[in-house]
Amino acid sequence: MKLLKIELLKLKANYTLHGFFVVYLIMVPLAFVAIGNFDINSLLNPLTGGADVGVDAKDIFKFPHNWEVLPYLASWFNIILSVGVIHFVSAEFSAGMYKKTFIDGLSRDELYFGKAITILGFSIFCTVFLLLLIAGFGIGYFEVSEADEFFNMKPLLLYFFQTLCYFSFALCLITLVRKSTTAILIFIGFYFLEWVVSIPMEKSLEIFLPFEAFSEIVPIPFIDQLTEGVGESESMEFKSNTYLAPYVSGAYLLILQGATYLLLKVRSL
Amino acid sequence: MEVNILTVKGLSKQYSTVKALTDISFALKSGESLGLLGKNGSGKTTLLNIISGIKKSSSGGFQWSNSPENQLNNENVGILLEAPAFYPTLNAVDNLKITCLIKKASYSDIEGILKEVDLYERRKTDFQNYSLGMKQRLGIASALIGNPKLLILDEPTNGLDPEGISLIRELIIKKKKQGASIILASHILDEVEKTCSKLLVLNSGVIAYEGETKQLLSSENQLELKSEDLKALKLALKEISIVSNIEDKGTYLLVTIPDGVTGTEISKLLIKKDIILSEIHTSKKSLEEELLKLLK
Numbered sequence: 001m002k003l004l005k006i007e008l009l010k011l012k013a014n015y016t017l018h019g020f021f022v023v024y025l026i027m028v029p030l031a032f033v034a035i036g037n038f039d040i041n042s043l044l045n046p047l048t049g050g051a052d053v054g055v056d057a058k059d060i061f062k063f064p065h066n067w068e069v070l071p072y073l074a075s076w077f078n079i080i081l082s083v084g085v086i087h088f089v090s091a092e093f094s095a096g097m098y099k100k101t102f103i104d105g106l107s108r109d110e111l112y113f114g115k116a117i118t119i120l121g122f123s124i125f126c127t128v129f130l131l132l133l134i135a136g137f138g139i140g141y142f143e144v145s146e147a148d149e150f151f152n153m154k155p156l157l158l159y160f161f162q163t164l165c166y167f168s169f170a171l172c173l174i175t176l177v178r179k180s181t182t183a184i185l186i187f188i189g190f191y192f193l194e195w196v197v198s199i200p201m202e203k204s205l206e207i208f209l210p211f212e213a214f215s216e217i218v219p220i221p222f223i224d225q226l227t228e229g230v231g232e233s234e235s236m237e238f239k240s241n242t243y244l245a246p247y248v249s250g251a252y253l254l255i256l257q258g259a260t261y262l263l264l265k266v267r268s269l
Numbered sequence: 270m271e272v273n274i275l276t277v278k279g280l281s282k283q284y285s286t287v288k289a290l291t292d293i294s295f296a297l298k299s300g301e302s303l304g305l306l307g308k309n310g311s312g313k314t315t316l317l318n319i320i321s322g323i324k325k326s327s328s329g330g331f332q333w334s335n336s337p338e339n340q341l342n343n344e345n346v347g348i349l350l351e352a353p354a355f356y357p358t359l360n361a362v363d364n365l366k367i368t369c370l371i372k373k374a375s376y377s378d379i380e381g382i383l384k385e386v387d388l389y390e391r392r393k394t395d396f397q398n399y400s401l402g403m404k405q406r407l408g409i410a411s412a413l414i415g416n417p418k419l420l421i422l423d424e425p426t427n428g429l430d431p432e433g434i435s436l437i438r439e440l441i442i443k444k445k446k447q448g449a450s451i452i453l454a455s456h457i458l459d460e461v462e463k464t465c466s467k468l469l470v471l472n473s474g475v476i477a478y479e480g481e482t483k484q485l486l487s488s489e490n491q492l493e494l495k496s497e498d499l500k501a502l503k504l505a506l507k508e509i510s511i512v513s514n515i516e517d518k519g520t521y522l523l524v525t526i527p528d529g530v531t532g533t534e535i536s537k538l539l540i541k542k543d544i545i546l547s548e549i550h551t552s553k554k555s556l557e558e559e560l561l562k563l564l565k
């Protein structure tokens with residue numbers, strides 16, 4: 001409780017972080033509305049090879065499709081929020097606050113747990129926001145006869161897990177390098193480096209790269225319909241990557257959290 | 270029997286090729302105040318960082334009476350090291366709320382402490398908009414949260430104006446009178462002399478002096494002697510064994526005599542040598558002079 005209160009006090013006045021969240025809160029629903037005004041089939045054409053996913057544009061606002069589409073769409077904004085996490089933690093390093101709170105009496109374990117509950121809080125916040133959006137759109141576009149399934153929490157829970165993975169990567173990185181600009185450059189650079197490294201790689205191996213694994217946690221909407229339009233082997237790769245992603249990401253999550261803990265435990269503040 | 274609240278034994282710190290501290294040993298009893306003196310880079314801040322548990326020593330160690338070896342249980346301890354660190358976009362009250370939460374102190378302490386350090390009127394101003402002196406005073410306020418029994422202060426009057434220096438000095442003396450132990454590192458010797466009963470002088474990471482402040486200052490006294498014939502006076506003084514360091518200041522001679530020897534005794538000895546003094550002034554050696562001598 002003490003750690004939560006301390007983190008909330010710090011969050012209260014971190015206006016830059018507020019800015020990152022405001023962008024997220026505005027962009028996600030805007031992007032969702034924008035997609036709903038396009039022909040979803042033609043948007044997915046590059047993936048489906050022209051196959052019809054059988055969903056009309058406005059249908060993505062309805063249950064059960066919005067359970068799948070919104071978390072997937074929101075997952076594209078994880079990078080922005082991760083940069084926000086980097087900024088938030090780096091502000092403490094640059095102000096000398098880790099050292100200050102340590103000499104005031106916080107243990108190194110508490111320093112770690114303070115940050116761990118912060119990123120957990122961010123993930124919960126984003127997930128609850130999406131839940132409200134899903135409920136809002138779902139109720140607004142509710143049609144009794146068409147909705148066979150109202151609840152499909154799985155993509156949302158996977159989204160929660162995905163944000164935790166991205167934020168853990170950001171937390172570990174900033175704890176390691178301590179400088180905001182350096183950490184942000186490494187974060188974005190790593191993203192592109194991974195993309196370059198993955199070009200000659202087999203699809204089945206790509207999933208073992210951290211960002212690739214994280215990005216595959218939330219399944220692509222209409223995956224079953226999509227894979228109908230591609231070859232059997234590609235379909236298998238799609239499905240096996242989606243299946244493996246949470247496990248690979250889980251392993252990375254443990255490694256990143258462990259490394260963050262060790263960095264705070266062992267290094268000079 | 271007074272108990273040691275801090276015992277430091279054979280503490281050394283090596284930074285790659287630089288030896289910052291070498292075999293430092295001393296003890297501090299409950300209620301004592303220790304002044305830490307030395308030139309820039311003499312190892313004062315390194316020593317404070319180590320005994321505060323922030324940095325690790327290369328060898329040797331320390332023991333606080335209420336803590337495991339080489340650790341400091343920060344309960345009832347107020348620490349201000351180097352520049353005060355606070356959240357720039359939080360105001361004084363919110364920053365101190367964080368300190369209160371960490372030290373398990375009541376938020377109700379904040380108002381009184383801000384008044385003590387003369388920041389109450391600016392309590393709602395963000396830390397980033399504070400002057401250097403105000404930042405320093407907030408650092409002191411943070412160290413005082415929870416009514417600590419031990420204060421560790423590194424240059425607490427850094428950046429303060431004379432009024433601020435006096436205010437902080439009074440606060441330190443007040444805490445001392447309330448029974449708090451204090452470790453104070455400062456370049457302002459007057460501040461240390463007025464607040465610390467014990468001194469630890471570091472020179473290039475080695476102890477140059479450790480002991481009572483008054484002992485250092487009273488081990489030798491100085492006399493200013495005037496006579497019609499300064500040459501004759503000088504010759505006569507050279508024959509008196511207890512007089513040392515005879516300096517010709519042009520119109521008078523400045524000499525050093527051991528503690529306990531009075532000017533009258535010297536005058537009597539000179540009369541026996543047919544020298545009559547026209548003026549005699551006794552002056553205590555200043556801490557500055559003693560320190561400069563130690564650090565030579």
